[in-house]
Structure formats: C-alpha cells, structure tokens
Amino acid sequence: xxxxxxxxxxxxxxxxxxxxxxxxxxxxxxxxxxxxxxxxxxxxxxxxxxxxxxxxxxxxxxxxxxxxxxxxxxxxxxxxxxxxxxxxxxxxxxxxxxxxxxxxxxxxxxxxxxxxxxxxxxxxxxxxxxxxxxxxxxxxxxxxxxxxxxxxxxxxxxxxxxxxxxxxxxxxxxxxxxxxxxxxxxxxxxxxxxxxxxxxxxxxxxxxxxxxxxxxxxxxxxxxxxxxxxxxxxxxxxxxxxxxxxxxxxxxxxxxxxxxxxxxxxxxxxxxxxxxxxxxxxxxxxxxxxxxxxxxxxxxxxxxxxxxxxxxxxxxxxxxxxxxxxxxxxxxxxxxxxxxxxxxxxxxxxxxxxxxxxxxxxxxxxxxxxxxxxxxxxxxxxxxxxxxxxxxxxxxxxxxxxxxxxxxxxxxxxxxxxxxxxxxxxxxxxxxxxxxxxxxxxxxxxxxxxxxxxxxxxxxxxxxxxxxxxxxxxxxxxxxxxx
Numbered sequence: 076x077x078x079x080x081x082x083x084x085x086x087x088x089x090x091x092x093x094x095x096x097x098x099x100x101x102x103x104x105x106x107x108x109x110x111x112x113x114x115x116x117x118x119x120x121x122x123x124x125x126x127x128x129x130x131x132x133x134x135x136x137x138x139x140x141x142x143x144x145x146x147x148x149x150x151x152x153x154x155x156x157x158x159x160x161x162x163x164x165x166x167x168x169x170x171x172x173x174x175x176x177x178x179x180x181x182x183x184x185x186x187x188x189x190x191x192x193x194x195x196x197x198x199x200x201x202x203x204x205x206x207x208x209x210x211x212x213x214x215x216x217x218x219x220x221x222x223x224x225x226x227x228x229x230x231x232x233x234x235x236x237x238x239x240x241x242x243x244x245x246x247x248x249x250x251x252x253x254x255x256x257x258x259x260x261x262x263x264x265x266x267x268x269x270x271x272x273x274x275x276x277x278x279x280x281x282x283x284x285x286x287x288x289x290x291x292x293x294x295x296x297x298x299x300x301x302x303x304x305x306x307x308x309x310x311x312x313x314x315x316x317x318x319x320x321x322x323x324x325x326x327x328x329x330x331x332x333x334x335x336x337x338x339x340x341x342x343x344x345x346x347x348x349x350x351x352x353x354x355x356x357x358x359x360x361x362x363x364x365x366x367x368x369x370x371x372x373x374x375x376x377x378x379x380x381x382x383x384x385x386x387x388x389x390x391x392x393x394x395x396x397x398x399x400x401x402x403x404x405x406x407x408x409x410x411x412x413x414x415x416x417x418x419x420x421x422x423x424x425x426x427x428x429x430x431x432x433x434x435x436x437x438x439x440x441x442x443x444x445x446x447x448x449x450x451x452x453x454x455x456x457x458x459x460x461x462x463x464x465x466x467x468x469x470x471x472x473x474x475x476x477x478x479x480x481x482x483x484x485x486x487x488x489x490x491x492x493x494x495x496x497x498x499x500x501x502x503x504x505x506x507x508x509x510x511x512x513x514x515x516x517x518x519x520x521x522x523x524x525x526x527x528x529x530x531x532x533x534x535x536x537x538x539x540x541x542x543x544x545x546x547x548x549x550x551x552x553x554x555x556x557x558x
Contacts, residue, residue, distance in 0.1 A: 085430070088527065090130070091270040096431050097122045098141060099278060102148040103435035106282040111149070118145050140164045144273065151275035157259045157408045158252060158274055165249045165271035169229035171206070172213040178225035179203040187217035187226060236266035238489040239366060256365060260358040260489070260513040261405030261522025274405040274522065278428040281399045284421060285323035293395040297324040298384055298420075300402030301331040301451070302459035302518040304538035305531035306426045310440035312538060317443040318433050319401075330400065331451030333384030334458040335550040338467035339475070340377045345468065346479035348373075350499070350507045353464055355379050357410035358513035359492055367496045378415070380458060381407060385419035397421045401429050403459075403521030406513065425523025449543055452550035456539035460532045461487040461517035464510045467547065474548050482506040488515035 087093040101118045105111050119138035131137045143161045151159055181202030188196045188204065195210035196217055204226070206217075218226040233242050233250050241256035242263050250263075250272060263272045288295045297319045299312075307315055316327045337355065345351045354360055354375035364371050378386060385398045399422045400407060410416050411423045424432070433439060454470050457463035465483040472479055484506040486492040492511040498504040514520045519531040544550040 085434070089268075091268065092427070092525075094122070094130075094141075094270060095144070095273075095427065098144045098148055099276060099428055099431035100435045102145060102276075103278060103282065103432045106279045107436055109286070111279070114145050114149065115142055118142075136163070140270075144270075147273045148276045149279055150277055155409070155412055156252075156254055156257075156275075157405055158257060158261060158264060158272060160250045160252060161271050161273060162247075162249050164269055165267075166269075168231045168233075168250075168269075170244070170248050171208045171211075171229060173206055173211060173215070173218060173226055173228055175204045175206060176225050176227055178223045179221075180223055180225070182222070184222070186220040186222070190216045190220050192216070232266045232268055233263040233272050236262040238262070238493070239362060242272070258358040258361040258365065258489075258513065259406040259409040262514075264405060265522045274408065274425070276424065276428055277408065277422050278424050278432055281422045281424050282432070284397045284399060288323070288325070288397065293397050294325045294392065295323065296388055296396055296398050297327045298330045298333070298381060298388075298398055298400045299327060300381070300400070300404070300459065300518060301329065301334065301456045301538075302403045302521065302524065302531075302535065303401070303426065304456070304459070305519050305528075305534040306403070306525050307430070307440045308526065310443070311445055312448045313445035314443040315440045316446045316448060318438040318440045320446065321438050321443070322433065322436055324399070327446075328384065328388070329448065329450040329456070330380050330384055330402065331455035331458060332550065333380030333382075333387075334455035334464075334467065335452050335547045336383050336387065337377050337380050338454060338464070338471045338547055339551055340383075341375050342468045342471035342475065342477060342481075344375055344377065345481060345508055346472065346477045351375050352496070352499075352509040353511055355458065355464055356406070356512050356514075356518075357404070358406035359486075359489075359511035361406070361409070362489060362492060362511075362513065363496065366493075367500060369500055370496050373499070378419075379410065380455075381410070381423075382416045382419050385416075389419055399424065401426065403518050403524040404514075405522045425521075426525050427523050430525055450550075451542060452544040452547050453539040453542045454547055455550060456542060457536060459518045459535045461485060461512050461515075462510070463517065463535075465508075468508065471547050474546050481508050483508045483510055486511045487517065489513050 101121050105114050119141040122141050123134055123137045128134045193210045195207045197205050199205045239256050241253045242250055245251040264274050304312055319327045352373050354377050381400045389396050398420050400420050401424055408423045411420045454467035462485050465485050469481055484495040486495050495509050
C-alpha cells in the first residue's frame with residue numbers, strides 16, 4: 076500500500092494485526108479525503124497488490140477477504156453486534172474435535188474403546204484406534220484414559236478463547252457466534268489465527284464527527300482510557316494527546332478522571348449495601364446479566380468511568396459536545412449502544428484503530444510535541460490493570476472517612492469472575508466486593524490493544540505515579556472547574 080502512511084514503520088505482534096492495521100489505515104485515508112465511495116474497490120487492491128498470493132490460495136480470495144474487512148471497518152451491519160465472523164476467512168481450523176496421533180501403539184487394553192459411551196472408537200487394520208467423527212460426542216473420556224496420550228483434543232482457537240461458550244462450529248464447519256451468550260470481550264478476535272473473527276469499527280464515525288464539528292457547531296472531546304500509557308511505544312501520553320488535538324479534537328481528557336469519580340461513588344455504594352460487584356468492565360457486567368442473572372441486583376448502579384465522564388462533560392459544558400472514547404476494549408463498543416450510555420458517548424474506537432487513524436492523517440504520536448496531562452490521580456490511572464479498582468475504592472473509603480472495611484475478590488479474567496460469582500450466589504464468598512475484569516490482567520490486555528507485554532502493567536503504574544493529584548478527592552475537585 077502506497078502513501079504517506081509508509082513513512083511510519085510499525086511492528087506488530089502477528090500478521091493478523093498487520094493486515095487489520097493496513098485495512099483500517101487505508102479506510103481512514105479514504106475517510107479523511109472524503110472519498111469513501113470507492114473503498115470496496117480500491118482498498119483490496121491497495122492492501123493486496125500484485126498477482127502473487129502471500130496468505131491464501133490466491134490473491135482473489137485474499138482481496139475478497141479484505142473486502143469483507145473493509146465492510147467491518149465501515150461499521151459492519153450496524154446492528155447491536157460488535158463481533159462478527161468473516162465466513163470466507165474461516166476455513167483452516169481442524170474439524171474433528173478428537174483425533175488419534177501416531178503415538179497410538181495399538182495396545183491390548185483398548186481402554187479408549189471401552190470407555191467410549193457411543194462406540195465411536197474402533198480398532199483399525201493396523202491395530203491402532205480410529206475415531207468415527209459422526210459418532211463422537213466430544214466427551215473426552217478416551218483422551219483421559221489413553222496411557223500414551225495418543226488421543227488429542229483439537230479445539231479451535233476461537234472456541235478455546237471464549238470462556239462463555241458463545242462461539243461454536245456450525246453445519247458448514249464455520250465459526251458461529253451465539254449472541255445470547257456473547258459478552259463482546261473480543262477474546263476470539265485476538266486469538267483467531269486467520270483473522271476470521273473481527274470487531275466492527277466505528278472509526279469512520281469518529282472521523283465524521285471531527286469533520287462536521289465546525290459546520291454543525293459542536294465541540295469534540297476525546298476521552299482516552301488509562302491503558303493508553305502502555306500502548307504507543309516511543310511516545311508519551313502527552314504526545315498522543317497532541318496528535319489528537321492536531322487531528323481535530325478540541326480537547327482530550329483522561330478517562331482516569333471518570334475512574335476517580337466512579338471510585339468515589341462506588342465506595343459509598345459499597346458501604347451502604349454491604350456487598351457489590353463492580354460496573355467498570357462492560358463485558359463483566361454483561362456476563363452477570365446473561366450468565367448469572369441472579370447476581371444482577373448486586374451490580375453497582377454507577378456508570379462506567381467512560382460513561383460517567385462523558386455525562387459530566389456534556390451536562391457541564393457551555394456548548395454542545397460530541398464525545399469519542401478511545402480505549403483497549405471491544406466491549407465498550409457494545410456498551411456505547413446501551414440506552415443508559417448512548418446520550419453521553421457518541422462513538423468508541425480502539426487503540427488499534429487510533430494508531431491506523433493517526434498514521435493515515437500523517438500524525439504519528441512519536442513525532443509530536445508534548446501537551447501536559449494532569450487530569451487524574453494515581454488511583455484513577457491504575458484502573459487499567461487488574462487490582463487498580465480495588466486500590467482506588469480502598470483509597471476513596473479512606474479519604475471520605477467511611478467506617479467500612481472492603482474485602483475484595485480481585486478477578487482477572489472471566490474464569491475467575493465465574494468462580495467468585497458462583498460462590499457469592501451460594502453465600503460462600505468471604506469477600507464483600509467483586510472487582511471483575513473480563514480480560515486477564517485487566518484493560519491493558521484488551522482485544523483492541525496494540526501491545527500485550529509483561530511491562531505494560533509497570534508502564535501504567537509509572538504513569539499513575541506521575542500524577543500531581545494527591546488523591547481522589549483532589550482529582551475530582553479540580554476537575555469540576557474544567558468545563
């Protein structure tokens with residue numbers, strides 16, 4: 076792909092991330108130049124030039140898949156679903172759930188045959204076990220009893236990554252999402268090795284909000300998630316802020332301020348009710364409502380930091396405002412569609428999309444000047460990683476002199492959340508507050524992040540320590556004079 080974007084050399088963890096970046100950047104260039112009409116034709120040619128295939132059987136299939144990616148980059152079907160499957164890209168994963176490897180010795184015991192409840196395993200001509208996929212019910216008993224470990228389980232990466240059982244193989248052997256179970260966490264998006272599972276992008280909507288601001292007489296505010304400190308390698312948060320200002324945003328505010336506000340409110344609510352589950356992670360909240368509805372009454376009634384801050388900005392601004400949240404999370408795109416959030420947040424994009432957009436605009440953060448960033452406290456900024464919310468709530472209880480001792484179950488990933496919620500449901504949870512994060516490690520490992528390294532947590536903590544706010548009360552108090 077040609078153009079000014081080639082000036083910015085980027086490294087990517089996978090080629091799937093690279094192709095996603097190329098498509099998003101190309102679509103962003105078209106949107107910035109207000110020539111979206113030819114996207115479906117020109118972008119596949121730009122991203123897959125020449126006549127030689129490098130990823131699929133032929134360039135025509137590669138371009139067809141890019142065409143589908145363009146569709147998702149333009150917003151997809153525009154329904155309530157954030158995560159979708161590109162059927163033509165989903166065709167390489169193993170179909171048979173269990174298979175017999177060459178390690179099978181054709182032993183005399185044949186425990187695998189004896190334990191199979193459906194008679195799906197038989198002895199082949201060479202004495203080795205054979206599995207009839209039409210009879211196999213995927214119970215896994217054969218794999219457990221094989222003394223040689225010769226029977227292996229082949230689980231599709233998307234299925235293995237989904238901890239709520241929302242993605243399965245359909246009759247056409249393609250991945251299919253059950254939206255009654257899906258929590259939009261995006262784990263399947265980041266784990267699919269062929270990039271067949273994608274999150275719809277609303278980047279073009281954000282571009283249009285910026286382009287139309289002066290004509291329609293409103294002010295644009297970018298709300299950046301605290302995980303941003305760990306994302307743009309070689310650039311500071313202040314440089315990213317400057318890039319966003321040059322892009323056209325009138326102001327850029329840390330969502331960590333909203334985290335300070337939520338921590339203050341949530342600590343009060345916890346003390347009043349005696350037991351609470353956090354409301355900051357939309358995938359965790361959705362998991363409770365869909366999978367453990369008996370616990371829904373215990374979800375904090377506070378908005379998430381994103382929505383809380385958007386609400387405050389819009390209610391206290393002297394002029395009309397459009398807000399764009401920029402963060403690591405695909406579930407935030409789903410949250411934005413909720414009736415309780417839609418009035419306060421107009422659009423959500425991920426860090427992946429922001430990088431592509433800034434490069435398309437010729438605004439790489441590492442080449443910008445630096446603007447000051449002093450919106451939030453240390454405690455608001457560390458919401459980006461697991462355990463951060465817990466520290467913030469404890470600090471807020473201390474600052475407000477609330478007579479209550481928080482005992483917190485810090486849950487990193489849906490599996491830990493599931494255990495804590497089930498214990499609470501049965502009245503066997505020792506703690507009185509559940510901090511739930513759908514992504515292991517917290518927001519720093521969200522599906523929309525650019526970087527996933529062990530150092531990201533340290534980077535977030537160090538950025539938090541740079542805050543000049545002495546505490547949550549100071550942060551919230553000074554913010555009330557901003558708009």
